[in-house]
Amino acid sequence: MSDAASVAPYDALLIVSFGGPEQPADVMPFLRNVTAGRDIPLDRLTAVASHYLERGGRSPINDQCRALREAVQRDLAESGIDLPVYWGNRNWEPYLSQTTAQMQADGVVRAAAFVTSAYSSYSGCRQYRENLHDAVVPMASLRVDRLRHYFNHPGFVEPFVDATCAALADLPGDVRGAAQLVFVTHSVPVAMAESSGPSGGAYISQHRSVASLVAEGVQRRTGTAHDWQLAYCSRSGPPAVPWLEPDVNDALDTLARGERCSAVVAVPIGFVSDHMEVVHDLDTEAAATAAALQLPFARAATPGVHPAYVAMVRDLLVERAAAERGDAVERVAMGELGPSWDRCPANCCPNPRGLRPALGEVEPAGAVSRQPVT
Numbered sequence: 214m215s216d217a218a219s220v221a222p223y224d225a226l227l228i229v230s231f232g233g234p235e236q237p238a239d240v241m242p243f244l245r246n247v248t249a250g251r252d253i254p255l256d257r258l259t260a261v262a263s264h265y266l267e268r269g270g271r272s273p274i275n276d277q278c279r280a281l282r283e284a285v286q287r288d289l290a291e292s293g294i295d296l297p298v299y300w301g302n303r304n305w306e307p308y309l310s311q312t313t314a315q316m317q318a319d320g321v322v323r324a325a326a327f328v329t330s331a332y333s334s335y336s337g338c339r340q341y342r343e344n345l346h347d348a349v350v351p352m353a354s355l356r357v358d359r360l361r362h363y364f365n366h367p368g369f370v371e372p373f374v375d376a377t378c379a380a381l382a383d384l385p386g387d388v389r390g391a392a393q394l395v396f397v398t399h400s401v402p403v404a405m406a407e408s409s410g411p412s413g414g415a416y417i418s419q420h421r422s423v424a425s426l427v428a429e430g431v432q433r434r435t436g437t438a439h440d441w442q443l444a445y446c447s448r449s450g451p452p453a454v455p456w457l458e459p460d461v462n463d464a465l466d467t468l469a470r471g472e473r474c475s476a477v478v479a480v481p482i483g484f485v486s487d488h489m490e491v492v493h494d495l496d497t498e499a500a501a502t503a504a505a506l507q508l509p510f511a512r513a514a515t516p517g518v519h520p521a522y523v524a525m526v527r528d529l530l531v532e533r534a535a536a537e538r539g540d541a542v543e544r545v546a547m548g549e550l551g552p553s554w555d556r557c558p559a560n561c562c563p564n565p566r567g568l569r570p571a572l573g574e575v576e577p578a579g580a581v582s583r584q585p586v587t
Contacts (some may be wrong), residue, residue: 218293220534225297225316225324226289226526227357228282229309229341232302233265233272233488239305240265243272246304250566253449261449264493274488275305277517278329281486284518285327285526292527299324301348303341309348317352324357325533327526329485331364332398333415333553335405338362339562342571349572358537359573360529362553364419365426365546368525369516373423373482374430376513380478381435383511391475392509393440394431395464396424397499398483399490400445403455405565411558417443417457422548423482440473446494461494462502469506476509486517 234243240262248258265272278300286298297319301312316324326345330337342359349357363369381389398420409416424443432438444464448456459467461479468474479499481491495512503510516522528545536542536555544552557574 218531219538220294220296220325220530222323222537223296223325223358223530223534225299225319225321226285226530227312227316227324227326228278228285228298228300228329229326229345229359230278230300230302230329231274231488232305232308233274234305235271235275237266237270240270243305248449252451254451257449264489268492272489273492274486275302277486277488278302280518281329281523284523288520288523288527294527297321303344309344310351313348313352313355313357317355321355324355325530326357326359327529328359331362331369331485332419332483333362333410333562334401335409335562335564336399336401337416337562338557339564339571342557342573343564343569345572346570350570357572358533358555360533361544361555362419363525363529364423364553365548365550366525366529367545367547368521368523368528369485370423370426370430370547371521372516372519373427373480373513374434375519376515377427377431377478377480378434380480380511380513381431381439384476384478384509388475388509390437391473392478393442393468393474393476394424394428394478394480395461395468396420396427396441396443396480396482397446397461397495398443398481400448400457400460402450402565403457405562406457409562411554411561415562419550420482422550424480426548427480427482439478446499447490461499465499465502465506465508465510469503469508474508476511477503478511478513480513481515484515485522486515491515 234240244258282298282300289296299312299316301307301309328341384392406416407413420443424441428441444459444461445457446461450456479495484491500510532542546552559574
């Protein structure tokens with residue numbers, strides 16, 4: 214292996230994801246895992262469960278993670294990197310604790326973790342780091358370093374440019390030029406969005422940066438500038454708690470009533486693969502809303518196993534390995550926000566229910582940790 218492709222000191226890569234049910238009997242236990250401690254009413258859980266049961270009780274996400282793991286393993290091998298790739302979930306099997314136990318049994322000493330969530334927020338970053346802490350600390354001989362956020366890496370942005378151009382091409386020619394781009398991500402409580410990142414507000418600013426980069430890329434590719442906006446889906450909290458708006462369906466209704474919009478392309482920039490929030494909230498609910506409004510509608514694909522996205526995982530791994538060795542590192546990023554950080558500041562994206570230890574942060578001076586800061 215050449216020095217340029219070295220991934221030392223790492224001897225494994227861990228893909229960390231959300232998880233999802235694999236059969237109808239899994240659906241409610243899975244949803245209880247997801248919503249534990251959040252006081253979600255039973256009728257809301259039942260309604261969400263119906264979305265899974267309508268599709269056979271099986272979420273697409275685990276199969277998508279299997280495909281990603283295989284694609285990353287193949288990409289690493291083709292690049293001359295001999296490294297095992299593991300996969301563990303936050304909310305369903307294979308749980309992170311199961312995977313880290315297997316890694317330790319296999320003799321893994323130090324691994325890099327790629328999280329299938331691109332942005333800063335409690336639910337999108339710190340909660341994964343809390344789960345990693347809980348799974349790794351009992352493994353006395355295993356250390357895990359979380360790879361940095363990648364929302365503005367070309368390997369994440371360019372697949373959305375490709376997908377948006379493809380979705381525009383699917384629209385009728387007479388409405389394509391005046392189509393608006395509705396960039397969609399998961400809604401979170403307003404307070405969570407405001408506290409995201411080291412100084413707050415990162416969740417929205419990062420999404421708006423990606424949306425701008427994708428829109429600019431589409432304009433370069435097609436020669437047409439499309440108006441765009443950011444909208445949200447999958448709200449799940451109590452009605453009294455403010456969440457980010459507008460909901461994508463409300464955004465479509467507003468656009469249909471205007472004079473400048475002839476069609477819409479929904480671009481799910483908050484998601485790395487076509488899992489439940491995409492296939493239900495966009496392909497089912499938003500598509501039905503658009504049809505009722507007689508608004509031509511297309512949905513852009515998520516990165517999935519797009520070659521640029523898969524190669525990005527390798528790029529982040531090689532980058533972090535070089536940083537850990539003390540080598541010079543070129544951190545690739547697009548837009549004005551610059552590359553993200555390897556280690557989060559202490560209590561970055563705070564847990565709304567109270568402080569919990571999390572892997573991958575810079576600890577306050579004088580703190581004593583059971584696990585190496587990674």
